[in-house]
Amino acid sequence: MLSKKAQYAFRALSTLVRTDLQRRADGADATVAASDAPTSITEIVKVHPMSTKFLETILLDLKRGGILGSKKGKGGGYYLLKHPDDTPLAQVIRILDGPIAPLPCVSLHFYERCQDCNEAVCGLNRLMAEVRDANLAVLEKRTLSDLAVDPGAGLAGA
Amino acid sequence: MLSKKAQYAFRALSTLVRTDLQRRADGADATVAASDAPTSITEIVKVHPMSTKFLETILLDLKRGGILGSKKGKGGGYYLLKHPDDTPLAQVIRILDGPIAPLPCVSLHFYERCQDCNEAVCGLNRLMAEVRDANLAVLEKRTLSDLAVDPGAGLAGA
DNA sequence: TTAAATCCTACTAATCCGATGGGATAAAAG
DNA sequence: CTTTTATCCCATCGGATTAGTAGGATTTAA
Secondary structure: OOOHHHHHHHHHHHHHHHHHHHHHHHOOOOOOOHHHOOEOHHHHHHHOOOOHHHHHHHHHHHHHOOOEEEEOOOOOEEEEOOOHHHOEHHHHHHHHHOOOOOOHHHOOOOOOOOOOOOOOOOHHHHHHHHHHHHHHHHHOOOEHHHHOOOOOOOOOOO | OOOHHHHHHHHHHHHHHHHHHHHHHHOOOOOOOHHHOOEOHHHHHHHOOOOHHHHHHHHHHHHHOOOEEEEOOOOOEEEEOOOHHHOEHHHHHHHHHOOOOOOHHHOOOOOOOOOOOOOOOOHHHHHHHHHHHHHHHHHOOOEHHHHOOOOOOOOOOO
């Protein structure tokens, strides 16, 4: 199960994505940099009600994780460092919740040898590696862009 | 990540499966009932070193969950209620760790409505439902039998 | 009657999670 | 240069969960 941290992160990111795509649409070229249009924590909380302080720690994590940039001081806030297409959901989850694999001994980014268990013989490893791969097939393919898709699109006028 | 409980459960189950398959091979027909050849906690711990008391609570859970039967008193122990092929890994995980889905609002067996989030509009639901399905594709297909497969088979003589 | 097993309830120690508080630092605006 | 509005950083805290323990009741075979 995703932690609250990860859930809040996705909510916050969804608004950052919308802002980012909007900026790209408006500023035709790269005339408007992402750092010129940062979104503050206060603004995000207005859209997605949650603890301001808690969100702060989350956005800091995402910044340290290389997903967000920030601008301090008045008019400051956070912004995406890359195109939403280029940040898979897996990256967000790893930053906030750690390993995606069901066992440390099949984790790609957080591998730990398992005690009392010969990996070559252990039947569980193989199976859990399958589960990990099934997960990653989705989580590495789907990106922040997919978060912001409006499922009502195409229905409005029809 | 799987809890220790689930990990221990799988280890214990792997020996119960081996015993069960052995019994089926020996007793040709159904001349030997599973309840005639129960395996005690003590025996399991000999194979897989772990806290006896902790394993006790785990096997009790598996019994209440409908996977194991038990026989009390001297010579007693635990045994599989069904053919190993007929217990998917998903069932074991649900008993010991609860939901498999990454969010309560996309869980099949432990569904809970999510607050502050319109499911029809929320982009995350759709994506996490995809993750859930990817997981279940493996965990409902793979069974206890897969736990006991010897990966060295076919290599010994070659 | 004894020994060996499951069964049951409660408890505990440690860890993790969600959240909060207080302040340092930076930048823009007047 | 001061105020305001932000991010940044660190420490703490209550509650929940996890992993494991304790002790005894119950059942059955020998």
